[in-house]
Amino acid sequence: MRVEIRIGGFGGQGIIRTGLILATASCVYGDKNAIQTASYGPESRGGRCRSEVIISDEDIDFPKVEHPDILVAMSKEAYLQYVDDLKENGILIVDPDLVPNKRENLKVRMYEVPATKIAEGLGKKIVANVVMIGAFAAITNLFGLEHLKESIRHNVPKAFIKLNLTAFEKGYEYGKSLLKS
Amino acid sequence: MTVLQEFEKHPLAKYLRLERFPHIWCEGCGDGIILNCFVKALDDLGINMDKLVVVSGIGCIGRIAGYIKCDSFHTTHGRPIALATGIKLANPKLTIAVISGDGDLFAIGGNHFIHAARRNVDMTVICSNNFNYGMTGGQFGPTTPLDSYTTTTPYGNIEHPFNLVHLAAAAGAVYVARWTALHVKRLTESIKKALQKKGFKFIEVISPCPEIYGRRNKLGKAIDTMKRYRQICEIRHGYDPAKAEITIEKIIVGEFIDIEKPTYGELLQKQFLTIQKR
Amino acid sequence: MESSVRIGVYICHCGGNISDTVNVEKVREAISKLEGVKTVETVDYLCSTQGQGKIKSGIKEYGINRVVVASCSPQLHLATFRRAVSEAGLNPYLLEMANIREHCSWVHDNIEEATAKAIDIIRGAVNRVKYLEELHPIKTKVKREVLVIGSGITGIQSALEMADKGYQVHLVERDPCIGGHMAQLSETFPTLDCSYCILAPRMVSVSQHPKIKIYTMAEPVALKGVPGDYVVTLSVKPRFVDVDKCTGCDDCTDVCPVEVPDEFNMGLTWRKAIYIPFPQGVPRAYALDLDNCLGLEPIACGKCMEVCEPKAINYDMQPEEIELNVGAIIVATGYDQISPNDFGEYSYGMHPDIVTNLQFERIMHFGFHKPSDGKIPRKVAFILCVGSRALQERAKEYCCKIGCMVAIKQAILLKKAVPNVEPWIFYQDVRADGKGYEEFYARAREQGTRFVRGLAAKVLPANDGLIVKAEDTIAGTPVEERFDMVVLSMGITPRPDTEEVSKILGLHTGPDNFFIEKHYKLNPVDSTKEGIFVCGCALGPKDIRESVEEGMAAASRAATFIGLGELATSPEVPIIDRAKCDLCGECIAICPTAAITITKSTITVTPVACITCGACVPACPREAIDQRNVTEKQLIAQIQGASAGETKEPKIIAFIERKTAYASLDLAGTRRLGYVANIRPITVPSCMRIGIKHLINAFAYGADGVVFVEGDDSPFAGEKLLKHVGSLKKELREYEVSPLRLQSMTTTIPQYDKTVKLFETVSARVARLGKITPEERGKIKEKLET
Amino acid sequence: MTMHREVLTGKHLMQGDIACAEGAIAAGCKFFAGYPITPATEITERMARRMIEVDGMFVQMEDELASMAAIIGASWAGAKAMTATSGPGFSLMQENIGLAVMTETPCVVVNIMRGAPSTGLPTEGAQQDVMQCKWGSHGDYEIIALAPASVQEMFDLTIECFNFAETYRAPTFLLADGFTGHLWERVVIPSREEIKTVERKKPIVPADKYVPFKPDEDLVPPMACFGEGYRVHVTGLTHDELGYPKTTDPKIQHELVNRLCEKIRKNSDKIIRTYKFMLEDADVAVIAYGIPSRSSLNAVKRAREAGIKAGLLRLITVWPFPEKQVEELSNHVKAIVVPEMNCGQVVREVERVAKETPVHFSSKIGGEPHSPSEIFEVIRRAAKA
Amino acid sequence: MSKGRSMAPVVKRKKLAEVEWKVIEDFCKGCGFCIEFCPVDALEESEKLNAKGVHPPKLKSEDACIGCGLCERICPDFAVHLETKESGGERE
Known part of the structure; x- marks a missing residue:
C-alpha cells in the first residue's frame, strides 16, 4: 500500500521538518519504506513551502507525489494550490485560522485542526507543526505512536523535546476528539 | 670522462635528475640560477629529499620540478598552488615549494595565489619574474612593465603591471622577499629562511629573459641585464611593499615582510583537538 | 618728519683726534640750524663717563628722543652709546653714529674740506634719525644639543665637556672606531704616560655617557638651518656589522681571505677586509671594508657571515642619511701627516728600516724590532722637519710643532729599552717651549742622544744598513754615518677633506689650509660662522695638551652659545607689505640665505636665517618690502642729507657695506691713509640694498658720482653684485645720468689701500665727466618726482 | 556529542x-x-562537519578549478580524495580532470547535475552533464562514471567510485541528478566489515628500481605517493614511463594515450554494473539511469499490467558505456525507450550500439522527472510501432 | 688615518679552501656570468668551442682561483663548480 502525503504552508512553520518526522517515523522507527521530498521558494522565511512524503510497504519506485491521499494545508495559498490534486475521498487537514473561506462541495474528508492556536496555548507558536502531527496521527492512524514520538525526539533540538511531545499529545487529543464528534 | 660523470662530481649533483641535463633554458636565463640557488638551499639545510615536494606550473620555469630529484609535480597552467594546497593538507609532514612564473602564478593562477596566501597554507612560493611569457614566444603578462614591447603589445604595453610583493603582502603572506638572479647568495639564504618558516612564504626573483623579452626590448644580453641589476637594485629590508614598484631606475629588493601567523594547518589542528575533547 | 622728534647731536673732539682737523665749532653751528635739532653739544671725550653723562642729561633735560653721536667708528663704540641712551630710558635704536674720525679727520688734512665732509656726514645722520623707530632684538629659541665632528682626543674632550654640562652630544667619527691619532701613540712627552692608557678611560666614558651618542663611519654632508637651529645631514656608511650584536670574537677575520696593510699600524702589519682598527676600539665591533672585500653585489665570498655566530654581520646594510637638529657644532677633525713619498732624498720606501715617526710609534709598541729583520737596532737616526719649515712646494712653511719633542721622546724610550743604542737627532733647532719640555730635552742629552745640528741631506740604503749624509752646521763638518734605522719626523697637514668640510659647513680656511678662527687671539676657537666652533689640530698643529685645552675651550664657547636656550637676533629684518605683494618670488630669488619663503600663499621671513642684507628691498618690483632700521625713508633722507653740501671736487657718495668694507675703511683711517675728501660714506647692510631710487636721489640732491664698496666675503661679491650694478647702470641712462658715474668694488679688510685707491680713481673719472649742472639736477629731480 | 565513526x-x-x-x-x-x-552544497557542508571527526581534511577552495587541483595534489600525497560540484563547477574542473587522467590520479568527482546551460536552473535536477563527463576535458580519454537512482545508491556507489578510482588510477565520477541528491530516503549502512574498500596498488620494488609509469599487466602502474621516498616526477605533459616529458616522440604519445584508454576499456567487464527488470521476454526495453529509471520501473510495471511486454535496463555504470549489454538487448527486443532528463545524450550511445533496433527517446527538462505515465505512453507507442 | 707606504699597495688574497675549479665544458651556454662576476678576475673565455658552439670559461692561471664559489652559484647551467682536492682538507 502506497500512501502519498503532501504538507503545504509557508516557510518557518516547520513544514519540511514535519515531512521528515513522518518519514523517519515510518522508515527508521517503523518498518515501512518512506521518501520525503520538498520544495520551497528562494526566501528563507514566509515563502511557499511544501513537503511530500510517500509511505509504502513495498519498494518505492517513482519517488514523487502526483495525487496525494492526504493533504495538510497550513496556509491559504497551500490550500488553494493543492486542494484540487487531492484524491477523491482523500483526507484534508487544515488549520482553520490560517485557511478561511474553504470551498464547498469537495469530495474529501476534511478535518479542521487549529494547530497554531493550540501551539500558542502552549506558549510556542513554533510547535504548531507538531500539534498537527499529533492530530494527523489520530486522524490517519498510519503510524505507530511510539515511532512518531521517537522520530520527534530524533528530529527536534534536545531542549525542546518535552515541549514538542506535549504539543504532539495535544494535537493527538484534538484529532481523537474530532474523530469522536 | 663522460659529461654525466663530470656532472656527478658537482656538489649539488645528488639533488638533481642528472640524466635530464643540460636543461632547456636559454643562455643566461635566470631560471637556471633559481634552480641552482634552490638546490643549494636544500643542501645547506640538509633537507630530507624524501619529504620535499616541488610543484611547478606551466612556462619555462615550470620545467624546474622535473630537474629536482624529489617528488615533483608539473601541473596545469596556473594551478600549482591549488594542487600544492591539496598535497600539503593531505600530508602535513611534506615540505612544499611551488616554483613558477609570473604569468602562471599571477595571471591564470592569480586567484589561487591570493587565496592560498590568505589561507596561510604552509608552502614556499618562488616566482621567477621575467616580465613576459617566455615559453610561448614572448607575450605580455601581469608583470610586463608599461610601454614594453611583446608579441601581443606590438605598440607598447598599456596595462599597469602588478607589484608582486605588494600583492603577496596584501594577500597575507607571512614572508615576502624580492631578489634578482644576481643576488645568488642572498636568494639562497632567503629560500632557506622561507623553507624553515611556517606559513605562506613568497619570494620573487627578477630574472633575465635575454632571448625573448630582452631582445624585443633591446636590453642586451643577459649579462647586461645582470649588470643593470647591480646598478639599480637597492636592498631595503622591511621596506613598505606598496612602495616597492619596479621601475627602470630602481628595483627595491630585500625582505619586505617577515611575520608570524598561524597556518591553515595549525588552526585546523587546534580545531581538531577541540572537537576531539567534546 | 614727526613734529614730536627732538634731536640731540653730540660732537666729539676726541682729544684733538677730530677737532685738530675738523672745525668742530663750525660743524656745531651748521648742524644747529637743521630742522628738528634741539641741541648740539661738543664734548672732549664723548666716550668718557662725563661725555655719556651729557647725552643722558640731554635726554632728560631737553626731552631729546633722537640722538646723533658724531665721533669715531661705531665698530668701536656703538655698543657704548647704545647702552648710554638706553640707561637714560631711550630705545637704543633711536641712536645714530656719524663717523667723523676714521672716515674723516684721520684721512684728511685740509680743515675746510674735512669740516664740510663732517657736516655732510652729520647732516645725513640727522636726516636719518628723524625717521628712526624703537626696535627690539628678535629672540629665537636654540636647540640645546651639539654636534661634535671628529673623535680624536680633541673631539672626545669637547664631547665629554658638553655632555657633563648636561647637553645632548652627537659625536661623529668617520672611521669605524673613535680615538684618532692618540690611540696610535706609544708614550706621550714629556711625562711618558702610556698614550693609550690615558686615552682609553675617556673613550670608555664617551661610549658610556648617557648624553653622548656616537655615530661611527659617518660624516656630515649638508648643513641647513640657522645658528642655534642647525639641521645637519650625516651620511652614515654601512659598517655591515651590527655593533650591538658583535662580540668581537675574531671568527670573521680568521676566515676573511683578503689582507690589506693595516692603517692603524701604519702599514707595518696586515689586517683583513673585515677588521677592527685596534683591539680595544670603541665601539668594540668589526667593520667590513667594502673597498677590499671581495664584493657584496653580488656577495662573492660571504665567509665572515657564515661563521659569525651572533649573526652580527649583515651585508644588506645600506648607506643611511640621518638628520640631526643641533644648536651648535664643534669641528675637531684633526690632522694628517704629509706623505713621505715626496722626499726622495730620504729613500722612503726603498728600505723597510726607513720609517716615519708615526710608524716608529707602532714599532715601539711592538718592541723596537727593525721591520727588515726583526732585530733590535743599535744605531738610529731621527731626522727632523721632513716636510716642515721649508719653502718648497712639497713641504709646509709652518712648523709641525711636535716633531722635536716626538723625536726626543722616541730617543729616550729607545735608550730605555735598548741601553746600548745610539740615537742621533738631526735638527735645525730644537723647539722645546712647553712646560717641562726643556727639561725633557736636557734629559735626552744626558742620556746620550747625539744632537746634530743640520738637516740630513740624504739617506741611502747600504749593504749593512743606512747611510745618513748631513752637515754639522755647528762644527761646520760633513757627517756621514751608518745607521740601523732612520726615523723621519713628518710634517703635519690638514685633513685632505678640510676644504670640503668647510664648504659644507660654510666655514673658511686659511692660507695653510687649516680652518681659520674668527679672531686669532680673541676668538681662538670660534669659526667664522655663528654657532660653529673649531678646535684642536683642525686649526693647526698642536700637541695633546693643547688639543685638550682647545677641546674644552670649544665646549665652553658652544655652551655659552646654546646655554641660554635662546638667541637674540637683529631686528633689522625685511618687512613685507602683504597688500602689495603678489608673490612673484623675486625676493626669494635674491635672498642668499633662503630666509624668505612662500608657504600656503603667504610670504614669510625667518629672522634667525636673515642676514639683514636688505637685497630683497630693491629687488621687489612692487615696492612691497622695506627693512627695519634701514627703511626707505631713513635711507633716502640720509642720502639727501649727505649729498646736500657743496664741494670743490665732484661729490661722490660711497655706499659702504657695513662689515668688511666698513672695517676696511676704518683701517684706512687707523693707518691715517689720506684720500680724496669729496667722498661721503653711507653705511648700508650691503650694496644690494641700494636701488635706482637711491642713486637718483643722490644725483638729484647733489652727488656727482656713486661708488659701491662691498666686502669680499659678502654673499653678493662677484657675479651678483656686478649684475646688480649692470642693471642699475642701464637704468641710470633712462635718467640721462652717465653710467660711468656709478662704480663698484669688493674689498677685504687688509686691502684698505685698494679701497682708498678706488676712491681716487672714481673721483678722477667723475671729475672728467664734470659736475652735474643744476639744470640737469632739476631734470633728474623732476623725473624722480613723477 | 559522541565521536562519529567512519561508518x-x-x-x-x-x-x-x-x-x-x-x-x-x-x-x-x-x-x-x-x-x-x-544542489551539491549539502555534500560540502556534510564534509566540512564530518572530515574533522574522522581525521580527514576538508578545505573549501576558492573555486572548482582549485578544488580539482587540490584533490589531485591530495591524492598524490596519499589520500583518498573527492570533490563535489554541479554543472557550472564541473565545467571549471574539466581542465584538471584532464590532468588527473594524464597523471593517472585516483580521485572521485561527484556531480549533482542541475539544469543548464550556464547558471541555468540551480535548484532543479537534470542529467545534462553526461556527455561533459565523458568528453568535457580536452583530448581522448576514458573515465568511469556511475549514476545512482536512490539515496542508498548515493551511499553505495560513492564507495564504488572510490574503489574504481583506486583500482584503475583514473578520475571516477558519481553522476547524480539534483533530484536524487535532495531526496530523503532510507539508507541502510552496513557494518564496517561488510563494506568493501580498495586501496591503491603500491610499488613492491625499491625506489631505484621503480619506474613510475610503467604499467603492470592490467595496464595500471603501481602508484608511489609523495613522501614515500620514491621521488616521482609527475607531469601533465606527454611523458615516458619515467614520468619525464617526452613531447617530441609521437610513439610515446600514441602509447601513453592508448594505454590510458585501454586500462578502462579492457577492464570494462569489471566496471560495468546494470540492473535488469523483466527483460527476459521483453519486446520493449526501457534503458534508463538515475531518477528517470525509477519512473521507468513504475511505467514498466504499468505496461505489464496493460499487457505490454516491457522491461527495464538500468545503467548503474554510465561510463564506460555498457555497449555489450545494450547490444545484446537490442538483438532481442523490438524497440528501445530511452528517457533522459536532457535533450538526448545517452540515447546517442544507445542508438550507436542498437543499430537496427528503433530507439524512442523521451526528453524531460525543467526540473521535474518524468512521470511514470509519460514513459508508459512512450512504451505504448514503441510497442505498437 | 693615512696609510703607510713602505708596504707595497697590494692586497693579498688567500685561498679560501683547497679546491679545484672545474668546468663541464659542454654544459656551458656562454652567458659569461662567471667571468664577469669573479671577484678576483680569475676567469676568461677559452679558445675552444664546445658542443653548443660557445667558448667555455677557463682559469687565467693555476692559482688564480681563491675558491669563493660565486661562479658555482651564479652559473645557470651547472657548468662550473669547485671540487675538493683529493689531498686537501674538507671543502668549506
Whole structure:
C-alpha cells in the first residue's frame, strides 16, 4: 500500500521538518519504506513551502507525489494550490485560522485542526507543526505512536523535546476528539 | 670522462635528475640560477629529499620540478598552488615549494595565489619574474612593465603591471622577499629562511629573459641585464611593499615582510583537538 | 618728519683726534640750524663717563628722543652709546653714529674740506634719525644639543665637556672606531704616560655617557638651518656589522681571505677586509671594508657571515642619511701627516728600516724590532722637519710643532729599552717651549742622544744598513754615518677633506689650509660662522695638551652659545607689505640665505636665517618690502642729507657695506691713509640694498658720482653684485645720468689701500665727466618726482 | 556529542547528498576539497562537519578549478580524495580532470547535475552533464562514471567510485541528478566489515628500481605517493614511463594515450554494473539511469499490467558505456525507450550500439522527472510501432 | 688615518679552501656570468668551442682561483663548480 502525503504552508512553520518526522517515523522507527521530498521558494522565511512524503510497504519506485491521499494545508495559498490534486475521498487537514473561506462541495474528508492556536496555548507558536502531527496521527492512524514520538525526539533540538511531545499529545487529543464528534 | 660523470662530481649533483641535463633554458636565463640557488638551499639545510615536494606550473620555469630529484609535480597552467594546497593538507609532514612564473602564478593562477596566501597554507612560493611569457614566444603578462614591447603589445604595453610583493603582502603572506638572479647568495639564504618558516612564504626573483623579452626590448644580453641589476637594485629590508614598484631606475629588493601567523594547518589542528575533547 | 622728534647731536673732539682737523665749532653751528635739532653739544671725550653723562642729561633735560653721536667708528663704540641712551630710558635704536674720525679727520688734512665732509656726514645722520623707530632684538629659541665632528682626543674632550654640562652630544667619527691619532701613540712627552692608557678611560666614558651618542663611519654632508637651529645631514656608511650584536670574537677575520696593510699600524702589519682598527676600539665591533672585500653585489665570498655566530654581520646594510637638529657644532677633525713619498732624498720606501715617526710609534709598541729583520737596532737616526719649515712646494712653511719633542721622546724610550743604542737627532733647532719640555730635552742629552745640528741631506740604503749624509752646521763638518734605522719626523697637514668640510659647513680656511678662527687671539676657537666652533689640530698643529685645552675651550664657547636656550637676533629684518605683494618670488630669488619663503600663499621671513642684507628691498618690483632700521625713508633722507653740501671736487657718495668694507675703511683711517675728501660714506647692510631710487636721489640732491664698496666675503661679491650694478647702470641712462658715474668694488679688510685707491680713481673719472649742472639736477629731480 | 565513526552503521533517513558524503567517508576518503554550489552544497557542508571527526581534511577552495587541483595534489600525497560540484563547477574542473587522467590520479568527482546551460536552473535536477563527463576535458580519454537512482545508491556507489578510482588510477565520477541528491530516503549502512574498500596498488620494488609509469599487466602502474621516498616526477605533459616529458616522440604519445584508454576499456567487464527488470521476454526495453529509471520501473510495471511486454535496463555504470549489454538487448527486443532528463545524450550511445533496433527517446527538462505515465505512453507507442 | 707606504699597495688574497675549479665544458651556454662576476678576475673565455658552439670559461692561471664559489652559484647551467682536492682538507 502506497500512501502519498503532501504538507503545504509557508516557510518557518516547520513544514519540511514535519515531512521528515513522518518519514523517519515510518522508515527508521517503523518498518515501512518512506521518501520525503520538498520544495520551497528562494526566501528563507514566509515563502511557499511544501513537503511530500510517500509511505509504502513495498519498494518505492517513482519517488514523487502526483495525487496525494492526504493533504495538510497550513496556509491559504497551500490550500488553494493543492486542494484540487487531492484524491477523491482523500483526507484534508487544515488549520482553520490560517485557511478561511474553504470551498464547498469537495469530495474529501476534511478535518479542521487549529494547530497554531493550540501551539500558542502552549506558549510556542513554533510547535504548531507538531500539534498537527499529533492530530494527523489520530486522524490517519498510519503510524505507530511510539515511532512518531521517537522520530520527534530524533528530529527536534534536545531542549525542546518535552515541549514538542506535549504539543504532539495535544494535537493527538484534538484529532481523537474530532474523530469522536 | 663522460659529461654525466663530470656532472656527478658537482656538489649539488645528488639533488638533481642528472640524466635530464643540460636543461632547456636559454643562455643566461635566470631560471637556471633559481634552480641552482634552490638546490643549494636544500643542501645547506640538509633537507630530507624524501619529504620535499616541488610543484611547478606551466612556462619555462615550470620545467624546474622535473630537474629536482624529489617528488615533483608539473601541473596545469596556473594551478600549482591549488594542487600544492591539496598535497600539503593531505600530508602535513611534506615540505612544499611551488616554483613558477609570473604569468602562471599571477595571471591564470592569480586567484589561487591570493587565496592560498590568505589561507596561510604552509608552502614556499618562488616566482621567477621575467616580465613576459617566455615559453610561448614572448607575450605580455601581469608583470610586463608599461610601454614594453611583446608579441601581443606590438605598440607598447598599456596595462599597469602588478607589484608582486605588494600583492603577496596584501594577500597575507607571512614572508615576502624580492631578489634578482644576481643576488645568488642572498636568494639562497632567503629560500632557506622561507623553507624553515611556517606559513605562506613568497619570494620573487627578477630574472633575465635575454632571448625573448630582452631582445624585443633591446636590453642586451643577459649579462647586461645582470649588470643593470647591480646598478639599480637597492636592498631595503622591511621596506613598505606598496612602495616597492619596479621601475627602470630602481628595483627595491630585500625582505619586505617577515611575520608570524598561524597556518591553515595549525588552526585546523587546534580545531581538531577541540572537537576531539567534546 | 614727526613734529614730536627732538634731536640731540653730540660732537666729539676726541682729544684733538677730530677737532685738530675738523672745525668742530663750525660743524656745531651748521648742524644747529637743521630742522628738528634741539641741541648740539661738543664734548672732549664723548666716550668718557662725563661725555655719556651729557647725552643722558640731554635726554632728560631737553626731552631729546633722537640722538646723533658724531665721533669715531661705531665698530668701536656703538655698543657704548647704545647702552648710554638706553640707561637714560631711550630705545637704543633711536641712536645714530656719524663717523667723523676714521672716515674723516684721520684721512684728511685740509680743515675746510674735512669740516664740510663732517657736516655732510652729520647732516645725513640727522636726516636719518628723524625717521628712526624703537626696535627690539628678535629672540629665537636654540636647540640645546651639539654636534661634535671628529673623535680624536680633541673631539672626545669637547664631547665629554658638553655632555657633563648636561647637553645632548652627537659625536661623529668617520672611521669605524673613535680615538684618532692618540690611540696610535706609544708614550706621550714629556711625562711618558702610556698614550693609550690615558686615552682609553675617556673613550670608555664617551661610549658610556648617557648624553653622548656616537655615530661611527659617518660624516656630515649638508648643513641647513640657522645658528642655534642647525639641521645637519650625516651620511652614515654601512659598517655591515651590527655593533650591538658583535662580540668581537675574531671568527670573521680568521676566515676573511683578503689582507690589506693595516692603517692603524701604519702599514707595518696586515689586517683583513673585515677588521677592527685596534683591539680595544670603541665601539668594540668589526667593520667590513667594502673597498677590499671581495664584493657584496653580488656577495662573492660571504665567509665572515657564515661563521659569525651572533649573526652580527649583515651585508644588506645600506648607506643611511640621518638628520640631526643641533644648536651648535664643534669641528675637531684633526690632522694628517704629509706623505713621505715626496722626499726622495730620504729613500722612503726603498728600505723597510726607513720609517716615519708615526710608524716608529707602532714599532715601539711592538718592541723596537727593525721591520727588515726583526732585530733590535743599535744605531738610529731621527731626522727632523721632513716636510716642515721649508719653502718648497712639497713641504709646509709652518712648523709641525711636535716633531722635536716626538723625536726626543722616541730617543729616550729607545735608550730605555735598548741601553746600548745610539740615537742621533738631526735638527735645525730644537723647539722645546712647553712646560717641562726643556727639561725633557736636557734629559735626552744626558742620556746620550747625539744632537746634530743640520738637516740630513740624504739617506741611502747600504749593504749593512743606512747611510745618513748631513752637515754639522755647528762644527761646520760633513757627517756621514751608518745607521740601523732612520726615523723621519713628518710634517703635519690638514685633513685632505678640510676644504670640503668647510664648504659644507660654510666655514673658511686659511692660507695653510687649516680652518681659520674668527679672531686669532680673541676668538681662538670660534669659526667664522655663528654657532660653529673649531678646535684642536683642525686649526693647526698642536700637541695633546693643547688639543685638550682647545677641546674644552670649544665646549665652553658652544655652551655659552646654546646655554641660554635662546638667541637674540637683529631686528633689522625685511618687512613685507602683504597688500602689495603678489608673490612673484623675486625676493626669494635674491635672498642668499633662503630666509624668505612662500608657504600656503603667504610670504614669510625667518629672522634667525636673515642676514639683514636688505637685497630683497630693491629687488621687489612692487615696492612691497622695506627693512627695519634701514627703511626707505631713513635711507633716502640720509642720502639727501649727505649729498646736500657743496664741494670743490665732484661729490661722490660711497655706499659702504657695513662689515668688511666698513672695517676696511676704518683701517684706512687707523693707518691715517689720506684720500680724496669729496667722498661721503653711507653705511648700508650691503650694496644690494641700494636701488635706482637711491642713486637718483643722490644725483638729484647733489652727488656727482656713486661708488659701491662691498666686502669680499659678502654673499653678493662677484657675479651678483656686478649684475646688480649692470642693471642699475642701464637704468641710470633712462635718467640721462652717465653710467660711468656709478662704480663698484669688493674689498677685504687688509686691502684698505685698494679701497682708498678706488676712491681716487672714481673721483678722477667723475671729475672728467664734470659736475652735474643744476639744470640737469632739476631734470633728474623732476623725473624722480613723477 | 559522541565521536562519529567512519561508518555510521544502521538505518537512517538521509538526504542523497549526505548519503554520498557518508559513502565517501565509509570508503576511506580523507580529503575533500570543494566549492559550494546548489544542489551539491549539502555534500560540502556534510564534509566540512564530518572530515574533522574522522581525521580527514576538508578545505573549501576558492573555486572548482582549485578544488580539482587540490584533490589531485591530495591524492598524490596519499589520500583518498573527492570533490563535489554541479554543472557550472564541473565545467571549471574539466581542465584538471584532464590532468588527473594524464597523471593517472585516483580521485572521485561527484556531480549533482542541475539544469543548464550556464547558471541555468540551480535548484532543479537534470542529467545534462553526461556527455561533459565523458568528453568535457580536452583530448581522448576514458573515465568511469556511475549514476545512482536512490539515496542508498548515493551511499553505495560513492564507495564504488572510490574503489574504481583506486583500482584503475583514473578520475571516477558519481553522476547524480539534483533530484536524487535532495531526496530523503532510507539508507541502510552496513557494518564496517561488510563494506568493501580498495586501496591503491603500491610499488613492491625499491625506489631505484621503480619506474613510475610503467604499467603492470592490467595496464595500471603501481602508484608511489609523495613522501614515500620514491621521488616521482609527475607531469601533465606527454611523458615516458619515467614520468619525464617526452613531447617530441609521437610513439610515446600514441602509447601513453592508448594505454590510458585501454586500462578502462579492457577492464570494462569489471566496471560495468546494470540492473535488469523483466527483460527476459521483453519486446520493449526501457534503458534508463538515475531518477528517470525509477519512473521507468513504475511505467514498466504499468505496461505489464496493460499487457505490454516491457522491461527495464538500468545503467548503474554510465561510463564506460555498457555497449555489450545494450547490444545484446537490442538483438532481442523490438524497440528501445530511452528517457533522459536532457535533450538526448545517452540515447546517442544507445542508438550507436542498437543499430537496427528503433530507439524512442523521451526528453524531460525543467526540473521535474518524468512521470511514470509519460514513459508508459512512450512504451505504448514503441510497442505498437 | 693615512696609510703607510713602505708596504707595497697590494692586497693579498688567500685561498679560501683547497679546491679545484672545474668546468663541464659542454654544459656551458656562454652567458659569461662567471667571468664577469669573479671577484678576483680569475676567469676568461677559452679558445675552444664546445658542443653548443660557445667558448667555455677557463682559469687565467693555476692559482688564480681563491675558491669563493660565486661562479658555482651564479652559473645557470651547472657548468662550473669547485671540487675538493683529493689531498686537501674538507671543502668549506
